Amino acid sequence: MPEPTTLSYLVVAALLFVIGAFGVMVRRNPLVMFMCIELMLNAVNLSFVALARELTDIDGQSIVFFVLVVAAAEVVVGLGLIVGIMRNRSSLTADDLAELKG
Amino acid sequence: MGYLGGFLVTMRQHGRKNRVTTQYSGGRLFKRKKRKAQTMDEKIDKPERLHGRHVLNRYEDGMEKCIGCELCAAVCPAKCIHVRGADNDPDNPTSPGERFGWIYEINYLRCIHCDLCVEACPTEAITETKLFEFSFTNRKDAIYTKNELLVGDDGKPKHLPWEDWRPGEDQHTSAWMRATAPAGDANFVGVVSWAGELGYGVRDAEAEQSTADTQTTGDARDASVAAPRGHQ
């Protein structure tokens, strides 16, 4: 049985990233857009880990660790923003955020 | 530490005998271990005055006590008693006197067991047993007719299939009647003035309480009639 190579991991990661990017462009619910960003981050994480093993370098995993933390921070702030905006309006799409321009 | 004190309280309950519930299997006995099942199956003793389901009593000679006067039906706040009297056949009387209770029905879906009927009955015909554990599967069963209410030839209440009945629970069927008999008149406390029941004979009246209340002085008459309560 052939074993998956690093290349295959990278291809899968690329697919994941593209799906995420497409989602960000298409969806209008900011919550779902956030989720799509998470997809993209995960794609990157996956390639980092795959390459870390490929290159016998633990740094790839360290980066992923940082990405996880930053992702958490990002989600917290993002959701905070959404909650803040939602306080004043009942439905929310990304278009409504345009009002923030002032 | 207030947090922990409660733990001791709950823990302490384990061995205690002050249980709320008792082992009860609804009268079912396990076939193989009959004896064990019985010991597992505790019922709490019922007080004498308990208001349970009614019985229609007979005199010691087997005659029915009910005379069909409908007083019980009249006083029933729930209107759950239906009585019709009829004239006795002089040759084969059902009850002493002219009339007897021809139809006697109690709808137990309505009965509130206030026992006013027992107090009202002039002949002590209707009294209440200590039995309340009966569950019906249809409304018809809940309507007891004279057939079910009347005591048997031994003076004991009929044991219907849906009633959970243990030996000894048929005693003191007239306790409430005896308790309310003096109607507050101290002169009548302890005075037996009712006819005997089939199977039990004349039951003693409830002992008067003035004597039991040792702090107070009952009058001489009370003391004289103080008799042990009749556990027949």
Next chain:
Amino acid sequence: MTTIVSAGAATSEGGQELRPRGEISQKALMREAGAVLRLSESAAAALSDVVSDVDEDQSMIINMGPQHPSTHGVLRLMLELQGETVLRCKPVIGYLHTGMEKTGESLTYLQGGTNVTRMDYLSPLNNELVFSMATEKLLGIDGEIPERAQWMRMLLSELNRMSSHLLFLATNGMDLGAVSMMLYGWREREEVLRFFQKVTGLRMNHNFIRPGGLAADLPAGWRDDVLHLLEMLPDRLAEYEILMTGQPIWRERLQGVGVITQSEAIALAATGPILRSTGLAWDLRRDLPYLKYREVEFDVVVGAHGDAYDRYAIRLQEIRESMRIVRQILDKMPSGDYRIQNKKVTPPPRGRIDESMEALIHHFKIFTEGFKVPEGEVYVAIESPRGEIGCYIASDGSSVPYRMHVRAPSFVNVQCLPHMMRGGLVADAVAVISSIDPVLGEVDR
């Protein structure tokens, strides 16, 4: 006639329900939010805890009841919540309305006890007592009730107070999640009820206290049974103190919850432990004494904060006070009649029926048509475990009350709920309902 579809689409209580914010004017909202005190709109607005600037889509109206584990029956509270905070509350009652006041108009005074006893089913003897006392007052025999009957009534009334408060402790514990307390409370109450069962033949709904006295004398050995209760309870109460009062979580849950001030309580005619929790020592047993309460010593327990904890503590302490009274009753119980020997009211002794035809006729008359009560009207109130229970009877001279009204303490006390709940959490709502200790049979009658 509404169609079935519309009846199915919404619940049928219509105007009795809490209306959504969008459907009421700001003014009405102020008034409603000021709920209990029904202050003027400006005064309500000045109250900082009146939340009026909430959007409707941020709040949610939720039904607590009529089927809800901790509404003590079929009380229905409509709560407007923001998150878990209660903004508004409206009790909707009537789900247990059985027309007992109307029924009372067709039952004779002799049968009436079976009716009123079912109102506050947790303290049936107090209901019977107030009904009997009102009847006796109408009959003009209230001064002639035998001593023993009065002491017996007091004994039963106090024991009933104990059983009712024990049940309160049980349900209060359960509502706050202390499940064991529930069973302990029921367990001790059961002991009291067993005594009642010995005396009256029934655990509840006794119909034992009747106009003119009591149905029967105390059974032999009653003194031992009462002493047994008095011996057993202090230890158990001490256990409750450890389990509940001593428990910091318990105190946290109750202290400062459901606060009501004295003036509010008076304005809402709240009586019983609710009024006393605000620091006002008002107890009809002491302040407008009836029976022989003048001759016994007891303290009126009062709180200071008017919160749920005070109400809990008051009831717990009142059990002890009741025990104190019962102990004195044991000492002072006289002998004699347990029922007035007024031929008009009391049926003749069974022994006399056989002796005299007159007695028999008299017996028949009392049990068929009852005794006639002179025309007039009267209001008598006593202290039930829940507060002032009053009985208003108007008689037209016949043997059934022309109008029999019971002033149910729970019915009035439930009005305090919206006020006590405002600003609390859902969990507090449960504690507050519990601390009111409503009996829905009495609320709806």
Next chain:
Amino acid sequence: MQLVVFVLASAMMLVGAVGVITRRNPVHAALSLVLTLFGVAVHFVALEAYFLAAVQIIVYAGAIVVLFLFVIMLLGVDKAEDLKTEPLVAQRWLAGVAALGLLGLLVVAVARGADILTTRSEGLDTAAPNAGGDANIQQLARSVFGDYVVAFELTSVLLVVAVVGTVMLTRKRAAGEA
């Protein structure tokens, strides 16, 4: 064995990802996201990044998505989004084209390095001295707390800033405040 795991995990991941962008209900989208995260975690395990796999689940699935769901429930925005109407003309087509372009780009990039990547290397140095069974974790710890300690401290600052900022954001304004 490895291949089976790889295929299954990839399938999970991609199905989840497609779910995220196609499910109209945000809660369903979030659930799909969890599926993806699990797939990624399985990949991590297969790639010997055990610690990251666990952290991936704890942080992503256990906290971030829960936070998503919490907000969705709190705000009650769980109404289905209308995917039929497009706010901008041909947005979807353009997005599709852009995505395809991106994919092409990535594939080209990967393919450029394909010849090195298709060869197997030694893998991570799991036989670190005194590592015991936790080689991966110890190595990671050395890296994070040694080489990248400044970055680590910065992230912690970032987290604090994020928390404080969010608290300020969601705070209800007092009556007087603007």
Next chain:
Amino acid sequence: MLPRDLSSHVGAPSLRPMLDPALEGDLLWAPLVIVILKVLVVFVVGLVATMLMVWFERKVVAGMQNRIGPNKAGPYGLLQTLADGIKLFFKEDLLPRRSDRFVFALAPFLSFVPAFLSFAIIPLGGDYRDGNDGIVTWFGIETRVQLADPHVGVLFALAISSIAVYGIMLAGWSSGSKYPLLGSVRASAQMVSYEAALGLSLASVLLIAGTMSTSGIVGAQATLTDWNVVATGVVPFIIFLIAATAELNRPPFDLVEAEQELVGGFNTEYSSIRFALFYLAEFMNTVTMSALIVTLFFGGPQPISFNGFTLDIPFVPNALEGTVWLLLKVLVFLYTYVWFRATLPRLRYDQLMNFGWKVLIPASLAWFLLLAAQRLARDEGWNVFVTTAIAVVVLAGCYMLMQAAFAVSNKTRESQGAQF
């Protein structure tokens, strides 16, 4: 004899160490059968344990409340759970009209599966004595009495417990009704909050044990003084116990399903077998969590051993004795959980959150830092007492700072009203 040091295996990436030492080397049928058997046994044991746990809880709580408890189905009511399960199985499966059908159906499994998963890493027995590290030999094959022993075992448990929130949360949300929704909002906040405390108190154990593998943690607790409850100084254990109770949604932290407040919370709309799954999951989780506590703090299957003296259970072979010990220790904690339930009133939601964030998390963090300081002092050769004292002073300063912050915040709240 295969190499013990499994990690010394270098080479192709592999899942093997995650699974079982028996799978080491070439794939053979016998080990595979053993693994499958173990999976089966663990599953069955889990189910039976849950069943007995329900019975145990009901019986013990009944005892504490002066009741009898189940006594009809089977001897002493042992089969009551089975009877209930059968009854629930045949009940109508209701699907509320406003529910989200897919999620509604999925949620019970999301709750049920993690409950069983975390059982996989618990060492269920094995001989840990005399330097044995719990490996037993079955049919000539070395294996652990444990389904899996991943290196990140403890993290695995944490991960699973963070997954467990989904079942409850989604159940409440998908019911499409208000009380369950309130329940699930409570659930998500509560479980995420207490997970932090759980993880932090775990960190103390990991600091002492120096490994994340459960068998490794057990192996390090040979004598009574080595038990982590002693080694970490009780506090992490207490925090863990409390946080675990909250994580399990058991009284007094059962706000999620608070019957008296939320009519059952997240499972209000559930009936039939779906409800049974929730019910089972809850009790399964209790068993698992007790086992985890025993593993982490009380030496798991290790016998009680002190100062060279080992308490030996007679007539039980060493290989089995571990299981007996584990069972006994787990029983103690099961009893504790039941005891909690029988004794404590339920906390209010805000009190719960306050307790979690303002007491448990700071406390566990502080204790962890204290332990870390001690460890550092020992490693660096500093005076342990002085270091500890300094650490305590610093922590006390932090505590005071925190209290001051709370005081200020409360003051502002009082003057300006709550701002959240």
Next chain:
Amino acid sequence: MATTLDLPGVVAHESHGQRVLFVEKTTYLAAVTALYDAGFTMCVDLTAVDYLAHASRVVPDGVVAQRFEVVVNLLSLANRERVRLRVQVGDGESVASLFDVHPSTEAMEREVFDMFGVRFDGHPDLTRILMPEDWDGHPLRKDYAQGRIPVQFKGAAS
């Protein structure tokens, strides 16, 4: 004991040792307010009686008996005394609500409205309280037809 109210249409009376004031509808609110000032701060009970079937009842001189009578029980906590007000209300008439003086009458007045159909002017929320919203009639009126479900018996219909 507060002195008799100095208001027109108030007739003092005593019933079984209890103080009763017959108050006219017009002075009802004023009387309650005056009593409130005199210390009767708690409105313990408010109910009504429908005297349709007992029109010949005895009322003191100067009081015109009407079909309904609203009965209000006031309590003075300070003086420990009670006073009862009886207000004659004709069929279809309404009386003033005590709500502004005694908020406790909110539910009581609703109950009286529900049971007797007596309306209270100025009550903030005069809806039915015990009966369902779509109920016909007012049950405690004497002319309200009482339904009866026959008790089931085996032998004969009763």
